Amino acid sequence: MKAVMIREFGDPRGLAVVDLPVPVPAPGEALITTEAVGVAGADVLIRSGALAAYGFREGHIPGGEIAGTVTAVGDGVDPAWVGQRVWAFTGTGGGYAEQAVAPIGEVLSLPAGLSAVDAVTLGxxxxxxxxxxxxxxxxxxxxxxxxxxxGSIGIMAVQLAISGGASAVAVTTSSTERGRRLRSLGATHVLDRSGAGGPDDPTGYDVIIDVVAGPDMPAFLDRLNPNGRLVAVGAVGGQPPADFGTRLMAAFQKSMSFATFSAATVTAAAQQAVRTEQFAAVDRGELHTVVHEVLPLEQAVVAHQKMDGGEVFGRIVLLNSPFH
Known part of the structure; x- marks a missing residue:
C-alpha cells in the first residue's frame, strides 16, 4: 500500500510517499481502508520534530484520525464490523495511508448521512x-x-459554548473575513490575535479556551474575571513562558485558575458517547463542520505547507484517491 512517511523532520518537504506492507490487525483491532484523513495540528508538530522528545522518530507515519470502511478484524473482534463505514482514532499515527489499523474501542460507525470528510473534521x-x-x-x-x-477545535468550542448558553462568546482571529465567518457560527465578539477589541467587547471572561498557548498566553490570564478559568487545549503557538504562573500569583485575590486538558485523560467510552451525539447533531444540521480544503493523500506536503502558513480556517482533509 501507499503511505506518507516523515523522511526527515523539519520542512513539509520531509514528507514522502512510500510503499509499505498492508498492516495486519492485532487482537482487538480493525483494519480500515481509508477514505478521508484529518490533518491535525499534532501532525504538524510531529513532522516538525518538535515532539521528538516524546518518542517520535523519522520514519513515522502521521495521522491519528481517519474515516473509511472496515476490511478485516483481529481476534476477539465481532466480524460484523467488516464492511461498515466508520470513524477511527489510530493512536499516535498511521493514518496517512491507504489502509490503517485502530483499536476497536476507538472505532465508531458513521450515520448514513455523514460524510467521511465531515467525520474527520469533527471526530x-x-x-x-x-x-x-x-x-x-x-x-x-x-x-x-x-x-x-x-481551527477545528476553536470552531467547535464556539458552537458548543453558544448552544450551552454562554452570555457572550468572543474569539481571537487574524482577519476581518475570519471574524465574519466565526460570527456566522455564533461568535458574538471578534478580537485581534492580541485579544484587543472595541469598547463594546467584554473586558473580562469567565472561561478562556486556549488552543494557542505560546509566549502571549500570560496576557490572556490577565483577561480572566474573578474566579475565571483558562484551559489550554492545545499549544500550536509553542510553550508559554516558564514563569507564566506568576501572573496568577500576582492576581491572587481574583482566585483565577489555569489548567491543561488532553482527551487522553477521558475514557474511550466517554469520548465515543459524546462523538456519537455530535455526529448525529451534524446529521441533523444542529452542528456545523468547516472544511478548509480537501486534497489527495499524495499532496500531504501541500497540506502541511498550508498549515505552516497559518491561514487554514477549519480543517484540511486528505482523501485516499489513486496515487499517480
Whole structure:
C-alpha cells in the first residue's frame, strides 16, 4: 500500500510517499481502508520534530484520525464490523495511508448521512471542545473567549459554548473575513490575535479556551474575571513562558485558575458517547463542520505547507484517491 512517511523532520518537504506492507490487525483491532484523513495540528508538530522528545522518530507515519470502511478484524473482534463505514482514532499515527489499523474501542460507525470528510473534521475536535469546556466548569450565562478560534477545535468550542448558553462568546482571529465567518457560527465578539477589541467587547471572561498557548498566553490570564478559568487545549503557538504562573500569583485575590486538558485523560467510552451525539447533531444540521480544503493523500506536503502558513480556517482533509 501507499503511505506518507516523515523522511526527515523539519520542512513539509520531509514528507514522502512510500510503499509499505498492508498492516495486519492485532487482537482487538480493525483494519480500515481509508477514505478521508484529518490533518491535525499534532501532525504538524510531529513532522516538525518538535515532539521528538516524546518518542517520535523519522520514519513515522502521521495521522491519528481517519474515516473509511472496515476490511478485516483481529481476534476477539465481532466480524460484523467488516464492511461498515466508520470513524477511527489510530493512536499516535498511521493514518496517512491507504489502509490503517485502530483499536476497536476507538472505532465508531458513521450515520448514513455523514460524510467521511465531515467525520474527520469533527471526530476529535468536537470531543476536545466538549470536554475542554467541561474541564473549565463552564456554566450557562458565563462569558467565554476562544483563543485560536479559526481551527477545528476553536470552531467547535464556539458552537458548543453558544448552544450551552454562554452570555457572550468572543474569539481571537487574524482577519476581518475570519471574524465574519466565526460570527456566522455564533461568535458574538471578534478580537485581534492580541485579544484587543472595541469598547463594546467584554473586558473580562469567565472561561478562556486556549488552543494557542505560546509566549502571549500570560496576557490572556490577565483577561480572566474573578474566579475565571483558562484551559489550554492545545499549544500550536509553542510553550508559554516558564514563569507564566506568576501572573496568577500576582492576581491572587481574583482566585483565577489555569489548567491543561488532553482527551487522553477521558475514557474511550466517554469520548465515543459524546462523538456519537455530535455526529448525529451534524446529521441533523444542529452542528456545523468547516472544511478548509480537501486534497489527495499524495499532496500531504501541500497540506502541511498550508498549515505552516497559518491561514487554514477549519480543517484540511486528505482523501485516499489513486496515487499517480
Amino acid at each position: 476529535s475536535s468536537g470531543v476536545v471542545a466538549h470536554f475542554g469546556l467541561a474541564h473549565a466548569h463552564f456554566s450557562p450565562g458565563e462569558t467565554v473567549l476562544v483563543r485560536g478560534a479559526a
